[in-house]
Amino acid sequence: MDGSLTRTGAGAALRHDSALKHCTGEARYADDIPEVPGTLHAALVLSTVPHGTLTALYADAARAMPGVVAVLGPRDIPGKNDIAPTGKDEPLFADPVVEFAGMPLALVVARTRDEAIRAAAGVKAEIAPREAVLSIERALELGQNVIAPQTIRVGDAAAAIAAAPRRLDAEFRAGGQEHFYLEGQVALATPGEGGDMTVVSSTQHPSEVQHLVARVLGCDFNRVTVTCRRMGGGFGGKESNASWVAAAAALAARVTGRPVKLRLQRRVDMIATGKRHPFLYRWSAGFDETGRIHGLKALLAADGGWSADLSGGVVFRSVTHALGPCDVPAVELTAQAVKTNTVSHTAFRGFGGPQGALLIEDVMHRVAAALGRTPEEVRARNFAGVDGNGDATPYGQRLEGDLIARVWAEARRDSDWDRRRAEIAAFNASHPTLRRGLGSMVLAFGISFGIQHLNQAGALVHVYSDGSIRLNHGGTEMGQGLFVKIAQVVCDVFGVDLDRVAITATSTAEVPNTAPTAASTGSDLNGWAAHNAATAIRGRMAEVAAAKWGIAPEAVVFADNKAWAERVGANRNYDFSELAKLCFLERVSLSATGFYKTPDIHWDREKMRGHPFFYFSYGAAVAEVIVDTLTGEHRCLRADLVQDCGRSLNPAVDRGQIEGAFVQGMGWLTCEELWWDAQGRLRTVGPSTYKIPGSRDVPPVMNLRLLDGAPARVETIFRSKAVGEPPLLLATSVWNALKDAIGTPDLDLPATPERVLMALRRRG
Ligand code: MTE
Ligand code: HPA
Ligand code: MOS
Numbered sequence: 100m101d102g103s104l105t106r107t108g109a110g111a112a113l114r115h116d117s118a119l120k121h122c123t124g125e126a127r128y129a130d131d132i133p134e135v136p137g138t139l140h141a142a143l144v145l146s147t148v149p150h151g152t153l154t155a156l157y158a159d160a161a162r163a164m165p166g167v168v169a170v171l172g173p174r175d176i177p178g179k180n181d182i183a184p185t186g187k188d189e190p191l192f193a194d195p196v197v198e199f200a201g202m203p204l205a206l207v208v209a210r211t212r213d214e215a216i217r218a219a220a221g222v223k224a225e226i227a228p229r230e231a232v233l234s235i236e237r238a239l240e241l242g243q244n245v246i247a248p249q250t251i252r253v254g255d256a257a258a259a260i261a262a263a264p265r266r267l268d269a270e271f272r273a274g275g276q277e278h279f280y281l282e283g284q285v286a287l288a289t290p291g292e293g294g295d296m297t298v299v300s301s302t303q304h305p306s307e308v309q310h311l312v313a314r315v316l317g318c319d320f321n322r323v324t325v326t327c328r329r330m331g332g333g334f335g336g337k338e339s340n341a342s343w344v345a346a347a348a349a350l351a352a353r354v355t356g357r358p359v360k361l362r363l364q365r366r367v368d369m370i371a372t373g374k375r376h377p378f379l380y381r382w383s384a385g386f387d388e389t390g391r392i393h394g395l396k397a398l399l400a401a402d403g404g405w406s407a408d409l410s411g412g413v414v415f416r417s418v419t420h421a422l423g424p425c426d427v428p429a430v431e432l433t434a435q436a437v438k439t440n441t442v443s444h445t446a447f448r449g450f451g452g453p454q455g456a457l458l459i460e461d462v463m464h465r466v467a468a469a470l471g472r473t474p475e476e477v478r479a480r481n482f483a484g485v486d487g488n489g490d491a492t493p494y495g496q497r498l499e500g501d502l503i504a505r506v507w508a509e510a511r512r513d514s515d516w517d518r519r520r521a522e523i524a525a526f527n528a529s530h531p532t533l534r535r536g537l538g539s540m541v542l543a544f545g546i547s548f549g550i551q552h553l554n555q556a557g558a559l560v561h562v563y564s565d566g567s568i569r570l571n572h573g574g575t576e577m578g579q580g581l582f583v584k585i586a587q588v589v590c591d592v593f594g595v596d597l598d599r600v601a602i603t604a605t606s607t608a609e610v611p612n613t614a615p616t617a618a619s620t621g622s623d624l625n626g627w628a629a630h631n632a633a634t635a636i637r638g639r640m641a642e643v644a645a646a647k648w649g650i651a652p653e654a655v656v657f658a659d660n661k662a663w664a665e666r667v668g669a670n671r672n673y674d675f676s677e678l679a680k681l682c683f684l685e686r687v688s689l690s691a692t693g694f695y696k697t698p699d700i701h702w703d704r705e706k707m708r709g710h711p712f713f714y715f716s717y718g719a720a721v722a723e724v725i726v727d728t729l730t731g732e733h734r735c736l737r738a739d740l741v742q743d744c745g746r747s748l749n750p751a752v753d754r755g756q757i758e759g760a761f762v763q764g765m766g767w768l769t770c771e772e773l774w775w776d777a778q779g780r781l782r783t784v785g786p787s788t789y790k791i792p793g794s795r796d797v798p799p800v801m802n803l804r805l806l807d808g809a810p811a812r813v814e815t816i817f818r819s820k821a822v823g824e825p826p827l828l829l830a831t832s833v834w835n836a837l838k839d840a841i842g843t844p845d846l847d848l849p850a851t852p853e854r855v856l857m858a859l860r861r862r863g
Pocket of ligand 2: 446
């Protein structure tokens, strides 16, 4: 089907299918579904102590409060008090060990949400405190991990560093990030007959919601149906955390026999759900005068929080992305997730990849400063597959050096690098306090889930006898435009317009055993699954038409809402709807499931070698900032981004993804700061204390371009490439521009005005 592009098929720059509904407010989110009479509301009771033993919970006063129906805790769970998404022993309610300030202790169920929230505040806990571990450093000293160190070794890094003409050691850190999805975590659980439970959940992973609801209720998966039409943003925050919110709602629905909705308040959402992992980095590098790195030894220590959650995958992605697009002949890269008494950190756009890439950027910038060279020069000197450098990652998978060189050359050209470099130097020489800076970034991001079995997807397509099509697949819509992309794939197969396709809510009852919509693989995986389902139906339809016309089925073409064939006169074609009707009358099935699994991926955990990614996505960026050296404040004035999307399925949607990811990345690296007090309590619990980028933080000049003429080199759906996460890494160019502006590579993240001032002071 490659190349048979219809007006609304693959490659068309269509707007998001719900764009107008998002604007008018018609788009229905979980909380918009009309509540049936008798629906109850739940609220969580959270620990305010970071570590201890729960010795008593006083709930009688809360039970007596207006509207309260029940106060539930671990004893009320019919199944297991365990919400671990991958491992085990991550309790939903503390029993009796309290692991962080914000850990759920109980759930209050009441007639209204306000009553539930009020009563939750009336539940009193008695907790015998234990020593709390609140920093990565302390956890490293104690040697406590949620994920044991994973090390990738190539050659003898220590020897290469010792033998190199120059050597540097450094330590730096990057903060975490709150997802700040506009729609918070929410689930509505409705009990049915015979123990059935239906859950509407704002989740990236309906199958896991199903599994955890079943685990907590102690029932089989087939009793639980989970649906999600859309989320108001997920960003990784609803990959695993949505499941326990839904499990809590389902528990309350089971106990009360009534529908129960649990919608977290923003404050509770920020305190009780996981975030991007903060990282501490320690490294030593050996290099020469040209900037070529000979050896690198590094520790990437992630703060895992109190439990493993998805930290294994995050650690894996950080260590596999720690060299970015660069080659270093001898490395020893160790990543681990330490255990602290803070919320359990989780997936966030990039999933450890952005944190991994910070390592090599820090190395390049400090090496450049030491040599009096530019970071761009040093980075390019070490590009994989360029100028005789090796083209394999340290775990053995090849990078495409030509694409790395190309994205960087194009970003450099688009940004008018040389001219602006000179202009900025002149400005800086003439201004007493303002400093402008230019920074760049080049990314290589591996596409596939680190956990092999997650790289699978299913779809269910029906053609009705009037020729209308109903599309369902395992992917979820969180604003990223997955549904319209998959509909475009189906349109392409059938040669019909988009208005023929009904896009429907994700449901575990329609497509079972699915992976989360994550790792940017939504369109890659579900695109092929839907393609396979639609192709099966089209094949049957072609047979019916071919039999009527006395030709081979392969000669039947589907285009322009018609089925036709070369040798058949124009008056002998079928309208798509006419053919659908004919198939029905001839008793031909017009329904099919489709399945897909990513080929050619493997990983050896012992050796830490393999081919874990189906392919890589590449990109490059140049950013300009202006810094006020008196206040430490800055603005990003301009960004030029080049992103490889292969042959884009939908350039309009992809541009939106690139823009959004860049700004979200800027937020992480510059203004979003999570702050826990000495008692381990998160004190940045709303937009007044936690600053996400606003419209005025978007660079006033933002040029973005999809890399032209670069179809994927492996068989992805229509040769497109994933786009959801990679461009977030492009925001690293803003960090790099700040370092350029202030004249020192020593700048921790997030680069808030305070940290910029501290860096200026250290620089002297
Ligand atoms: N875009 C929007 N608007 N909202 C989101 O929540 N999540 C991101 C990205 N883009 C997100 C988004 C993340 S973390 C991932 S993994 C991908 O979308 C998931 O969708 P995809 O696989 O279909 O790209
Ligand atoms: N991204 C997101 N979620 C995941 C991944 C990943 O790479 N691997 C396992 N779960
Ligand atoms: Mo995205 S962090 O893989 O949900």
